[in-house]
Each structure stands twice: as C-alpha cells, then as structure tokens.
Amino acid sequence: MKVSLFITCLADIFYPEVGKDVVEILEDLGCEVDFPKNQTCCGQPAYNSGYHKETKTAAKHMIEAFEGAEYAVAPSGSCVMMVHEFPALFSESEKEWQEKAAALANKTYEFTQFVVEVLGKEDLGAELHRKAAVHTSCHMNRLMGIKEPPQRLLKHVKGLEVVPLSHSYDCCGFGGTFSVKMPEISEEMVEEKTKHMMESDADLLIGMDCSCLMNIKGRLTRKGCSIEVKHIAQVLNEGRK
Amino acid sequence: MGIKIGDAPFHERAEKAINDQFMRQAVAKAQDGLRGKKLKAAESLGNWEDWRALGEQIRQHTLENLDYYLYQLSENVEKNGGSVYFAETAEDAQDYVKRVVRKKNAKKIIKSKSMVTEEISLNEAVEEAGGEVIETDLAEFILQIADHDRPSHIVVPSLHKDKEKICELFKEKLGYTGTSQPEELARFVRRYLREDFFQADMGITGCNFAVAESGSVSIVANEGNARMATTLPKTLITVMGMERIVPSWEELDVLVTLLCRSAVGQKLTSYITGLTEPGGMDGPEEFHLVIVDNGRSHILGTEFQSALQCIRCAACINVCPVYRHIGGHAYGSIYSGPIGAVLTPLLGGYDDYKDLPYASSLCGACTEACPVKIPLHELLIKHRRRIVEEEKKSPKSWDFAMKGFEKAANSPGLFSFAAKTAPYVLKPFTKDDKIERGAGPLKAWTQARDFPAPKKQPFRDWFDKRSKEGK
Incomplete structure (x- = not known):
C-alpha cells in the first residue's frame, strides 16, 4: 500500500522525530511511504483567522501536491480536519476544484485512524514502562469523532499505564492563532491544563497533535515541571526500534 | 442599557475578569456542576x-x-x-x-x-x-x-x-x-x-x-x-x-x-x-x-440563520473553556459565551463587538453541547471571514502576515527555505533548545510559555537524504 505522508508544518520544522517514527511504523506495517515534496501548509492558520481567499491558495496548492497519492496520512487530527474542510472552500462555479478537494479529503487520514481503520492493526509491538495521561485533541476527538483509534493502539503498548486526567475534555488553549490573538485567555487555559496534568499520577503526556503538545509542553517547562510530552507515534515506536 | 455591558475594549475587560479570582472560582464550580448534570440528564x-x-x-x-x-x-x-x-x-x-x-x-x-x-x-x-x-x-x-x-x-x-x-x-x-x-x-x-x-x-x-x-x-x-x-x-x-x-x-x-x-x-x-x-x-x-x-x-436568510435556532439553554456557555476563565461580563454583552459571541455582533454590530468572534479557541465544545445542533464554532469562523473580507476591520499587521503566509503556502521553495533558516533566524532568542522571550508574534506566545527551537534538519531534508541513501 502506498502512503503519502503529509508531515504538517509543526512536525516538519519543530518535531521531525515524530515524522521519522511515523515513517518507520508505516514501513514496518508494510506501507510504501513517500513524501510529496511540494507540500506546504493546510492553510488552517488563515482559515481560522478569517482569511479564506488566502486559505484557498494554500488548499489548491496542497490538492495539487497530493494529486497522485493513494492515501494521505498526517500525524495531526487538526490538519486532517482542515483538509476535510477544503471542498467547502470552493463555490459551485469552481466545480472542478470542489471535486478535486473532495477526492483529497476522502483519502486523507489521521495517523492513528489510518493504522487502526485502514491497516487494521492495533498491536504494534511497542513497549514503554510509564504512567501516562492522554490529551484528546479537540479537533480530532470531538469534531472529527476519532476517539477510539488512539485508545486501542495505546492499550497494546506493553508496560504503559494510562491514568485519568481531570477535565481532559477541555481545550488546552492553543487554538492556532487564538494563542497569539487572545494570549491572556490562552494562558489561563493552558495553565489549567498543566495544573490538572501535574495533579495526575502521570509523568508523561501523550497526544496526537504536535500543536497541542507544543502548547502544553511550553507551559510545563516555563513552570519548571519535568513532565515529558510525546506524540503518540513516538510512543508506538518505543521498544521496537 | 440594551445588550451592552460597559464600554471598555474586550482585552481590557478580559484581563480584569482574569484577575477576578473570586468570580472565576464561582464560574468554574458552576460549570462543573451544570455540565455533569446535563450529561446525566441527556x-x-x-x-x-x-x-x-x-x-x-x-x-x-x-x-x-x-x-x-x-x-x-x-x-x-x-x-x-x-x-x-x-x-x-x-x-x-x-x-x-x-x-x-x-x-x-x-x-x-x-x-x-x-x-x-x-x-x-x-x-x-x-x-x-x-x-x-x-x-x-x-x-x-x-x-x-x-x-x-x-x-x-x-x-x-x-x-x-x-x-x-x-x-x-x-x-x-x-x-x-x-x-x-x-x-x-x-x-x-x-x-x-x-x-x-x-x-x-x-x-x-x-x-x-x-x-x-x-x-x-x-x-x-x-x-x-x-x-x-x-x-x-x-x-x-x-x-x-x-x-x-x-x-x-x-x-x-x-x-x-x-x-x-x-x-x-x-x-x-x-x-x-x-x-x-x-x-x-x-x-x-x-x-x-x-x-x-x-x-x-x-439574520434570517443569511449564513447566520442557524443562530436563531437557539433556545437559550446555555449548554454552550456551560462547557466553554473561554467563558470559564473570563465569565460573562467580559463579553461586554448580556449574551455571553459562544452563543453570545455569535449573536452579539449580529444584533449589536461589528464596531463594538468585532473582538468577540475571536474569543474562542474553536475547540467545538459548544457545538457538541448544543441541543439544537447550532454549528457555533463554524459560525464564529464565518464572522471572522466577514470581519476580514467584507468589513475590512482586521488589523493591518494580520492582513500583511496572511499575505506572507499565502505566498509561502503556495511556494514549496519559499516554505522549505523558511523551514531551513528558522533555526538561524531564531538563534539569538534560543537557549537550551527553547525560546523564553520572543519578538513579533512570538512575544505573545512566550509571555506564558516557552517556544521550541526549530530543528536544524527539518523532516523534509531527513526524508530526502534517506531516500538518496537508498532507504
């Protein structure tokens, strides 16, 4: 099976190790992974800020970059959700783009969703002896309804104990441009998230989106807290390298 | 008095609210109680x-x-x-x-x-x-x-x-x-x-x-x-x-x-x-x-018509993490929380309320809670689009930044160049793999949290090298 990796900006620039783990896992599961070199950004920062003309430019570019892909897989529910918004960006008069956008949306999956629902794999043979809490990112969990795949995959990680996190349903306060547009409110939200995290039994936080993790980790280190933060791909590639 | 509560700008009101620990405790406690009761009843x-x-x-x-x-x-x-x-x-x-x-x-x-x-x-x-x-x-x-x-x-x-x-x-x-x-x-x-x-x-x-x-x-x-x-x-x-x-x-x-x-x-x-x-x-x-x-x-017949489906139950308010930290008065309107951020600019105009649609991380908790399925977070995005593209009330600095974003998103060369040079551009601010005090848009971010230093080798370069090495 051929998989085109949609790496996402944050993983590309700040967390390349997440991308590496995704590549290794998918290859081990028998996928042929390629990286469409022309890919850039899904356009979400512009879309959520109200700049929809600019978003369309980004969307068209991404649609073309992934035109030849059989599957597009990204280690981020949020960026995948944006790709799923692409068809709605185009009006009836842009039928051709609408169709191309729908075709891309239909073949774009979040990483854990792809592994569980398309590849049908749950036990990846990972091992990690830690107590961890899980951050269920809003876009992926709530708006895309991808709830079970991460749970199923983590259940099979040998030695991993997932502990409850109070108010786990609340947003971490990132919200893309929200974090710089409303920094005072964003700060209070991430402060509450890290407070609950520190009150939990976990010394590791696992998430499915680099954006939320960057936000939470940034607050944790600012507070001098040593709780570690990992993307789920990093966890699933532990102990099997 | 009408829908308006006070004249101070949104940011000032929000900051004042954030410093009102007493109010915030009352709101958090009420939210937790109401949210739990609602879920049970549903x-x-x-x-x-x-x-x-x-x-x-x-x-x-x-x-x-x-x-x-x-x-x-x-x-x-x-x-x-x-x-x-x-x-x-x-x-x-x-x-x-x-x-x-x-x-x-x-x-x-x-x-x-x-x-x-x-x-x-x-x-x-x-x-x-x-x-x-x-x-x-x-x-x-x-x-x-x-x-x-x-x-x-x-x-x-x-x-x-x-x-x-x-x-x-x-x-x-x-x-x-x-x-x-x-x-x-x-x-x-x-x-x-x-x-x-x-x-x-x-x-x-x-x-x-x-x-x-x-x-x-x-x-x-x-x-x-x-x-x-x-x-x-x-x-x-x-x-x-x-x-x-x-x-x-x-x-x-x-x-x-x-x-x-x-x-x-x-x-x-x-x-x-x-x-x-x-x-x-x-x-x-x-x-x-x-x-x-x-x-x-x-509002009827516009892209905001679904806002009129509201039955004023406040379920969206009771789960909103923004409302949780700033309470109702910060919205400057008797209609607060997510539905308030949607409804108030429609009833009171963008001149006074153009900040409200941005007072959301778009987490969608409101949309999920609404008993009549108003797509609240989507309506907030529609407001933002209107403010930018029709009302032209967005800050010039944002218009400029988004033009730059558009250029980079449309040019893999420029995008890749930005990724490669980011570690060097940010080097003066970087210490121990993190940035504690940034400038420009990073300033707001680093007020509350550290920003990670970009990696010297972006993922795309690693993949490229690996492919060339025959893996």
Whole structure:
C-alpha cells in the first residue's frame, strides 16, 4: 500500500522525530511511504483567522501536491480536519476544484485512524514502562469523532499505564492563532491544563497533535515541571526500534 | 442599557475578569456542576443524538416558515382575546409597553426572568412611564438590588456571585440577618416579595416558546414566580423574540425536554406554564404579546440563520473553556459565551463587538453541547471571514502576515527555505533548545510559555537524504 505522508508544518520544522517514527511504523506495517515534496501548509492558520481567499491558495496548492497519492496520512487530527474542510472552500462555479478537494479529503487520514481503520492493526509491538495521561485533541476527538483509534493502539503498548486526567475534555488553549490573538485567555487555559496534568499520577503526556503538545509542553517547562510530552507515534515506536 | 455591558475594549475587560479570582472560582464550580448534570440528564433520556436531530429539525422548519407561524400565532392570540404587537426595534417595543403601563396606570409591576427584556431595556422604559419594576426571579432580584448589576449568564444571570456574596448583599441592602445557606436566602426573598405579588398591577414575563396553533405562550421556570406573575395581576405583558415559536404542542414537548435537560440537567423544571386565554378563572384579564424583531429578521436568510435556532439553554456557555476563565461580563454583552459571541455582533454590530468572534479557541465544545445542533464554532469562523473580507476591520499587521503566509503556502521553495533558516533566524532568542522571550508574534506566545527551537534538519531534508541513501 502506498502512503503519502503529509508531515504538517509543526512536525516538519519543530518535531521531525515524530515524522521519522511515523515513517518507520508505516514501513514496518508494510506501507510504501513517500513524501510529496511540494507540500506546504493546510492553510488552517488563515482559515481560522478569517482569511479564506488566502486559505484557498494554500488548499489548491496542497490538492495539487497530493494529486497522485493513494492515501494521505498526517500525524495531526487538526490538519486532517482542515483538509476535510477544503471542498467547502470552493463555490459551485469552481466545480472542478470542489471535486478535486473532495477526492483529497476522502483519502486523507489521521495517523492513528489510518493504522487502526485502514491497516487494521492495533498491536504494534511497542513497549514503554510509564504512567501516562492522554490529551484528546479537540479537533480530532470531538469534531472529527476519532476517539477510539488512539485508545486501542495505546492499550497494546506493553508496560504503559494510562491514568485519568481531570477535565481532559477541555481545550488546552492553543487554538492556532487564538494563542497569539487572545494570549491572556490562552494562558489561563493552558495553565489549567498543566495544573490538572501535574495533579495526575502521570509523568508523561501523550497526544496526537504536535500543536497541542507544543502548547502544553511550553507551559510545563516555563513552570519548571519535568513532565515529558510525546506524540503518540513516538510512543508506538518505543521498544521496537 | 440594551445588550451592552460597559464600554471598555474586550482585552481590557478580559484581563480584569482574569484577575477576578473570586468570580472565576464561582464560574468554574458552576460549570462543573451544570455540565455533569446535563450529561446525566441527556444520558438518562436515551438516544440523545436522535433528540438533538429532532430539535434541530423543528427549529430549522420553524425558521424556514417563520412568517407563516408568526401570522398563525398572532391570529390565534387575538382570537383568544389578547393583543399582539410586532416591534421592529427596541424603541417600538418600549413605546408600546409604556403606552400600556400608562393606560392601565400601573404602579407596581412584577417581572419574571427574561433576556429579551434586558436586550430592549424594558425596565428603564417602564420606569419612565411611572411604573416600579420588581424582578421576581431570584437571580434577577439579586442583580436588581446589587445596584442593577448585569446578567453574566443567560440562564443563571447572577452566576458570578456566590452565596456568601449574596448574603452580604442582602445584609447591606435589605437588612437580612440570616446565614448564607441557599435555602434560607431563598426563603427570605420569598417572604420579602410576597406582598409585591399581591399588590402588583401588572405582570411582565418573557416567553420560552409561543405555540402557534393555539396562540399560547409557555414559560419554563423553577421558582414559581413566573406562575404568580401570569396569574395574580390583572394585566399581563409577555415579551418574546420573534424566533421563539413552535408550530404545535407536540414540538413544544420536544423542545422543552431538550431545554430543561440542557439548561439545568432536570427532566422537567418545577413549573411549565402554558397560557392561552386571558379572562379565565385564574389568568389575567388583559393580555399583550409583544413580539420583538430588533435585528433578528436581518439574520434570517443569511449564513447566520442557524443562530436563531437557539433556545437559550446555555449548554454552550456551560462547557466553554473561554467563558470559564473570563465569565460573562467580559463579553461586554448580556449574551455571553459562544452563543453570545455569535449573536452579539449580529444584533449589536461589528464596531463594538468585532473582538468577540475571536474569543474562542474553536475547540467545538459548544457545538457538541448544543441541543439544537447550532454549528457555533463554524459560525464564529464565518464572522471572522466577514470581519476580514467584507468589513475590512482586521488589523493591518494580520492582513500583511496572511499575505506572507499565502505566498509561502503556495511556494514549496519559499516554505522549505523558511523551514531551513528558522533555526538561524531564531538563534539569538534560543537557549537550551527553547525560546523564553520572543519578538513579533512570538512575544505573545512566550509571555506564558516557552517556544521550541526549530530543528536544524527539518523532516523534509531527513526524508530526502534517506531516500538518496537508498532507504
């Protein structure tokens, strides 16, 4: 099976190790992974800020970059959700783009969703002896309804104990441009998230989106807290390298 | 006063709210309680998603045929012996009510809870006409005696005050000598208001839903005060937003079920009043229904029409993490939280409220909670698009940055160049793989948290190298 990796900006620039783990896992599961070199950004920062003309430019570019892909897989529910918004960006008069956008949306999956629902794999043979809490990112969990795949995959990680996190349903306060547009409110939200995290039994936080993790980790280190933060791909590639 | 609460800009209000630890504790506690109760009530009903879909369908159908149902409602109210007045603006509604107050020479007016009367500043109008308004809903009563404080929540207007604050207030304003026990506080107000109920010349209520097929109004309440306001005084004025209407009692049943469970986690509230014919055994002799437009008809037929599906249950407010930290008054509008951030700019304009649609991380908790499936977070994005592309009210620095973003997103070369040079551009700010104090857009970010240093080898370069090495 051929998989085109949609790496996402944050993983590309700040967390390349997440991308590496995704590549290794998918290859081990028998996928042929390629990286469409022309890919850039899904356009979400512009879309959520109200700049929809600019978003369309980004969307068209991404649609073309992934035109030849059989599957597009990204280690981020949020960026995948944006790709799923692409068809709605185009009006009836842009039928051709609408169709191309729908075709891309239909073949774009979040990483854990792809592994569980398309590849049908749950036990990846990972091992990690830690107590961890899980951050269920809003876009992926709530708006895309991808709830079970991460749970199923983590259940099979040998030695991993997932502990409850109070108010786990609340947003971490990132919200893309929200974090710089409303920094005072964003700060209070991430402060509450890290407070609950520190009150939990976990010394590791696992998430499915680099954006939320960057936000939470940034607050944790600012507070001098040593709780570690990992993307789920990093966890699933532990102990099997 | 209208929908507006104060004149300070949003950021100033939000900052002030964030520093009000007392208010925030009260809000967090209330949210946690209300959220839990709602989830339990929804679960016990079974098939909650089916109920939501039904609620949405009823609201959509009603809005699509609003002219028909409004006509039917007014015909039936008049047939039953009541009077109907369509108020295009807040002033029209005020003037009509003033005329009735003067005509009836009403001196004492008891009022039950109503957001639309807050919206149109009805109390002030009644006072201008020589009437004394007594708020009889406990929360509204608290606000009224607190020197006309404004509502911070559409269902629990005094949410920002806890029992200790309320106890102090009663002691100071009403000579209360009891404890801060909620039951005792409520008992005190019950006794305090009793005479007013008996002496009142007129009642004014809001309306949860008007039933078109029978020309009835229904009021959902817990304290019994609305029942008293609709039965004791000889004249009753009910004020409703023009969209608060259902075709028949069957749809009322569905929406009341959704409303009670979503708002307070109850199967049913203690009182659900249905009022049809004036002049009966225990109703008012004279009944006026004031149907308020005040900007609503401008929302019909636009991309924001679904906002009018709202049944004012506050479920979106009770789960909103932004509301949790800034409370209601920070929104600068009597309509706060997610629905307030959608509705307020539509009713009050972007000049005063262009910041509100941005007061959301777009986490979608509101959309998930809404019992009539209003896509609240999507409507907030629609507002943002309108502010940027049609109103041209976005900051120039953002317009400029987004132009740059567009260029980079459309050019893999530029994008890749930015990724490669980022570590060097940010090097002066970087220490121990993190940036503690950034400049430009990073300044806001690093006020609260560290920013990671970009990696020297972006993923795309690693992949490229690996491919070349034959892996």
